[in-house]
Amino acid sequence: MDPIRKFDLKAIIACILIYAVVQGLIAVEVIGPFWELNIVLICINIILAVSLNLINGYTGQFSIGHAGFMAVGAYTGAVITVKLGLPFALGLVVATISAGLLGFLIGLPTLRLDGDYLAIATLGLGEIIRICILNIDYVGGASGLMGIPRFTNFTVAFWLMIAIIFFIKNFKNSAPGRCCLAIRENEIAADTMGINTTKYKVMAFTLGASFAGTAGCLFSHYFFLAHPATFTFMKSFDILTMVVLGGLGSMTGSICGATLLTFISAYLSDFPEWRMVIYSVTMIVLMLRRPQGLFGSEELSRKMFRLGGRQNG
Amino acid sequence: MKKSLKALALLAAGACVMGALSGCGGSKKSEDANVIKVGGLLEMTGGSASFGISSKNAIDLVFKEINTKGVLGGKKLELVVADTKSEASEATNGMQKLLSQDKVVAVIGPNQSSAVIASGAINNGMKVLDITPMGTNPDVTVDPKTGKTREHSFRACFIDPFQGTVMANYVYKDLGIRKAAIYIDNTSDYAKGLAAFFKENFVKNGGSVVAEEAYLQKDTDFKSTLTKIKAADPDFIYIPGYYQEVGLIVKQAREIGLNVPMAGGDGWDSSKLPEIAGKAALNNTFFTNLYSPDDTSDLNKKFVAEYQKAYNTKPDVFAALAYDCALLVAKAIEDAQSTEPAKISAAMAKIKGFKGVSGEVTFNEQHNPIKSAVIIEHKDGVQTFKSKVNP
Numbered sequence: 001m002d003p004i005r006k007f008d009l010k011a012i013i014a015c016i017l018i019y020a021v022v023q024g025l026i027a028v029e030v031i032g033p034f035w036e037l038n039i040v041l042i043c044i045n046i047i048l049a050v051s052l053n054l055i056n057g058y059t060g061q062f063s064i065g066h067a068g069f070m071a072v073g074a075y076t077g078a079v080i081t082v083k084l085g086l087p088f089a090l091g092l093v094v095a096t097i098s099a100g101l102l103g104f105l106i107g108l109p110t111l112r113l114d115g116d117y118l119a120i121a122t123l124g125l126g127e128i129i130r131i132c133i134l135n136i137d138y139v140g141g142a143s144g145l146m147g148i149p150r151f152t153n154f155t156v157a158f159w160l161m162i163a164i165i166f167f168i169k170n171f172k173n174s175a176p177g178r179c180c181l182a183i184r185e186n187e188i189a190a191d192t193m194g195i196n197t198t199k200y201k202v203m204a205f206t207l208g209a210s211f212a213g214t215a216g217c218l219f220s221h222y223f224f225l226a227h228p229a230t231f232t233f234m235k236s237f238d239i240l241t242m243v244v245l246g247g248l249g250s251m252t253g254s255i256c257g258a259t260l261l262t263f264i265s266a267y268l269s270d271f272p273e274w275r276m277v278i279y280s281v282t283m284i285v286l287m288l289r290r291p292q293g294l295f296g297s298e299e300l301s302r303k304m305f306r307l308g309g310r311q312n313g
Numbered sequence: 314m315k316k317s318l319k320a321l322a323l324l325a326a327g328a329c330v331m332g333a334l335s336g337c338g339g340s341k342k343s344e345d346a347n348v349i350k351v352g353g354l355l356e357m358t359g360g361s362a363s364f365g366i367s368s369k370n371a372i373d374l375v376f377k378e379i380n381t382k383g384v385l386g387g388k389k390l391e392l393v394v395a396d397t398k399s400e401a402s403e404a405t406n407g408m409q410k411l412l413s414q415d416k417v418v419a420v421i422g423p424n425q426s427s428a429v430i431a432s433g434a435i436n437n438g439m440k441v442l443d444i445t446p447m448g449t450n451p452d453v454t455v456d457p458k459t460g461k462t463r464e465h466s467f468r469a470c471f472i473d474p475f476q477g478t479v480m481a482n483y484v485y486k487d488l489g490i491r492k493a494a495i496y497i498d499n500t501s502d503y504a505k506g507l508a509a510f511f512k513e514n515f516v517k518n519g520g521s522v523v524a525e526e527a528y529l530q531k532d533t534d535f536k537s538t539l540t541k542i543k544a545a546d547p548d549f550i551y552i553p554g555y556y557q558e559v560g561l562i563v564k565q566a567r568e569i570g571l572n573v574p575m576a577g578g579d580g581w582d583s584s585k586l587p588e589i590a591g592k593a594a595l596n597n598t599f600f601t602n603l604y605s606p607d608d609t610s611d612l613n614k615k616f617v618a619e620y621q622k623a624y625n626t627k628p629d630v631f632a633a634l635a636y637d638c639a640l641l642v643a644k645a646i647e648d649a650q651s652t653e654p655a656k657i658s659a660a661m662a663k664i665k666g667f668k669g670v671s672g673e674v675t676f677n678e679q680h681n682p683i684k685s686a687v688i689i690e691h692k693d694g695v696q697t698f699k700s701k702v703n704p
Contacts, residue, residue, distance in 0.1 A: 032413045032414060033409055033412075033413040034409050034410045034413045034414045037406060037409050038406075041406075131529070134499065134500055134529075135499070141502065141505075142499065142500050142501055142502045142505065143426075143427060143430075143450070143452075143502030144401065144427055144431075146430055146431070146452065146457075147456070147457075147458055150434075219402075223401075223402040223405045223406075223431065224405060224431055224434040224435075225401055225402070225405075225427075225430070225431045227400075227401045227402065227427055227431070228500070229400055229401065229427070229500075230400065230401065230402050266406075269395060269396060269406070269407065269410060273357065273358070275358065275396065276358060
């Protein structure tokens, strides 16, 4: 068996173990409903962070409209299950596809912009989606879409998260993935080497957007509602913070960033007055001490620990 | 590299400590048999933080007073606060925490309708009572799909439509106004509800609506729309919205010389409004409210005096209704003679003729109290009691 396959196998076994342990703890009620809720939230946030990392970290395009795609997924998923009464699985699929489709349509014109311009365009896009939803009475307008049944549970969220992580990992190692990395390193050079930069940028953007749609659908079916106030640009920044905290371009970084920030937010819920203060101080300290994020663009691996061990020893 | 690894290790260690602390979160609090925990799911941060903070202050007052005697023969009430960050999905999160981590017997809050509706799924699922001080949307206590009353959801305020109706009748009959403009906060279902009922009743009375415009929350420049409204030449502008935008709208309207009376709903009630709009600009503006601190009942006088002594400011409506909520919860616990959540809910539904600072409360089948509204006028930045309208 070649080493990549072997690694995948090990990783899948590890995932099954983690799943079994957490599910077991939930079953015997060591993890109560509150922490179960936060674990599901972590899974959703990880999906959002790794998908944004695909756009921002791997392809080097600065998008800050992720909450908009999440909103599209949340609402289309809810329309499928609540308004049309169709199964949740179909809702997930349609949410993913519709967010991806929108990402594709929006990506085509906007990805010709770069840097700050793209950031502004995606920021505007996120707001446009939110304002549109606000004015569609079919989905509840300003009061949001209420009465969504809770279909998401730990099992669904966890395995979807794992599937998406594997998908993005494999995408990165594929030919199109390498093209994306090349674009990040130097777009002009990539162009010169014959890479169709627009094609790969749109590809990464579409994939990232569609996974955000999946996460949105999971989100609305866990919190009973899809409300426009949830998907403001603050949500986009939250996701971006997770990615930057973990390190742009590092998948394990995004995962750790999402986990850490969700935990901080949950843990600080006992001190509402201090929550924002501690949260911001954490960010400032990190940016001062380690501006490239926890992992930089490295992945968490045994090599990293070996390197650390030798230096310390 | 070495330095950064150290930082990484530190952060990792921090995460571990947090994990460890959270892991034992469920069991660390030993249950004290003499303490009854009541949840306060309130807006402590975010755009509507002033609502939640007022409410918390008032609940603290009630519990402090009750705890001198205790309930159920000497047991103490303890308030456990969870923050909604002024957002509906966070309210769900907070409700889950209160019910499963803190194991409260009843919950007070939140004040925003959307947050109450969202978190309502949790407390009704777990059969624990929730009473909102200011969640005025009809769907808070009634499921719109089935038309059934939500068994464990209550409110201490009247519902939205009533305020729009009251204001329409008041301006038509008492102020003699015939041409009105409506300027709606388009991001809020609360504002839309008020506007719809205002329009319906104003037109039914015989008045006409000459302009209907909308704004979005967090907008800051309203002058172009206000100029448009001015061109329609209304005698009166109805602005159902929240104090932050309303303050700016009133200020900018006066700046462009739009000096007609303006009015809104209880979203106007904030001590911040005169700061934002300016005292002079606020003259000739009114709003409907559930409560006025100038109400002359003995209970209210006592409450206002106590609140002023403790917090050095007059109580607003969020404080007054939360005060009533806290008293109602205490009464329900006493009536039920139990700390079992389901029994407290049942006792709450039976409460009749309860005298609170905001008036008498009797719940109808839809868990809505039947009570009166007040109209408040701003005079040099001071809220003054103008009249009381019965349902």
